[in-house]
Amino acid sequence: MIKLEFNTKRNLFLGVGGVLLASLIALAFTTTADEETVSQAEVPALPVEIAAPLHEMITEWDEYTGRFEASSRVEVRARVSGFLEQVNFTDGELVKKGQVLFVIDQRPFKIELDQARANHAQALATLKTAQDNFQRVESLRETGAVSTEEYDRRKQALVHAEASVQLAQATVDNAKLNLEFTQVKAPISGLVSRDRVNEGNLVDGGSANSTLLTTIVATSPIHFYFTGSESDYLKYVRLAKDGKRGSARSEGLPVQIKLLDEDEFLHEATLDFVDNEIDSQTGTIESRAVLRNEDHLLEPGMFGKARIIGSDEHKAIMVPDEIIGTNQSLRFIYVLGENNQVMTKNVILGPLHSNGLRIVREGLSPNDKIITNNLQKIGPGMVVNPQESTINPQKADLASVH
Numbered sequence: 001m002i003k004l005e006f007n008t009k010r011n012l013f014l015g016v017g018g019v020l021l022a023s024l025i026a027l028a029f030t031t032t033a034d035e036e037t038v039s040q041a042e043v044p045a046l047p048v049e050i051a052a053p054l055h056e057m058i059t060e061w062d063e064y065t066g067r068f069e070a071s072s073r074v075e076v077r078a079r080v081s082g083f084l085e086q087v088n089f090t091d092g093e094l095v096k097k098g099q100v101l102f103v104i105d106q107r108p109f110k111i112e113l114d115q116a117r118a119n120h121a122q123a124l125a126t127l128k129t130a131q132d133n134f135q136r137v138e139s140l141r142e143t144g145a146v147s148t149e150e151y152d153r154r155k156q157a158l159v160h161a162e163a164s165v166q167l168a169q170a171t172v173d174n175a176k177l178n179l180e181f182t183q184v185k186a187p188i189s190g191l192v193s194r195d196r197v198n199e200g201n202l203v204d205g206g207s208a209n210s211t212l213l214t215t216i217v218a219t220s221p222i223h224f225y226f227t228g229s230e231s232d233y234l235k236y237v238r239l240a241k242d243g244k245r246g247s248a249r250s251e252g253l254p255v256q257i258k259l260l261d262e263d264e265f266l267h268e269a270t271l272d273f274v275d276n277e278i279d280s281q282t283g284t285i286e287s288r289a290v291l292r293n294e295d296h297l298l299e300p301g302m303f304g305k306a307r308i309i310g311s312d313e314h315k316a317i318m319v320p321d322e323i324i325g326t327n328q329s330l331r332f333i334y335v336l337g338e339n340n341q342v343m344t345k346n347v348i349l350g351p352l353h354s355n356g357l358r359i360v361r362e363g364l365s366p367n368d369k370i371i372t373n374n375l376q377k378i379g380p381g382m383v384v385n386p387q388e389s390t391i392n393p394q395k396a397d398l399a400s401v402h
Helices: 002-042 107-141 148-181 230-241
Strands: 046-051 054-058 061-077 082-087 100-104 183-185 190-192 212-229 254-259 267-274 284-291 303-309 314-320 325-327 330-336 342-352 357-362 384-388
Touching: 061 190, 100 212, 107 148, 148 183, 212 230, 212 303, 230 284, 254 284, 267 303
Parallel strands: 046 384
Antiparallel strands: 054 314, 061 212, 061 303, 082 100, 100 183, 190 212, 212 284, 254 267, 254 303, 267 284, 314 357, 325 330, 330 342, 342 357
């Protein structure tokens, strides 16, 4: 009896203790949950800046990197052989067409000219004798006092004398020309390079291996060459056919060019050439713009960037490039939805415009409120605290994203 009563009291004690312990645990969880609810209620919504996308009339521009080349380049070579006697220019100076740059020793060529003239005089004398002899037999032939054989012989002598005079005259002309070639003149106006052969050296002339004396490049006007893709070419052709842009081959489209150390497109040019075929290896086609370059600032071999009209004037939606997100192959933008909730909109993008903003072809409307900051901290469905802001256009480099 005593043992049974002890066990009953012991079980009663344990039961009461268990109830108290469960109550304490439940009270603790309830208190913690209430504190978390209160804590969440006290956390403010994340502040984000929102703005309307830029929506305005634009003309899209395409940019290409290219290189300047001389509009004309000539290798000055000797046309006769001889010893170089004079160099009549300063390395790197601007020379005029027809200016004497080099003089080859003229004495041997003057002697050849004198000999040719003497031979020409002899030929004239022989011709005069042949003419007199023929005239005499021609008058006697009518009376029958001269034989047919003698008449033919003197007539042939006259023809031979006339041919000899022509040959002698050609020799004189050739000697004059060779003497003229001893003065090596600038074939074009432009900047001359250094003299590659000094005075006193023997130069070869008149052949494919003639000595290179110097080079001249014409830099006013100057050409700018650049290449575009096949898709760009097709776009321009279709724009021209639709009347939205002039023809690249026939209408002299304006081209704007800037140098590597310039922020603006300061140099005006005109598109004057598009190649006649697509390069089968690179899939590109070459174009050329021409600049006046009257101040000779631009030099052959310099790099630059060309900007050319890539569309007709149209209204476009534009957003900052950095707010565009990526989800595998999709591009999306966070926008503000109902009750200040974050939403995503999938978009189809166009090129980067010259104002630094990305053109949005599809997926966004001018009335959307795009979220422009704290993009790493938000997600779809999240409630945010929107604050109005504006989009500020900036300048952009389009050469790699046209």
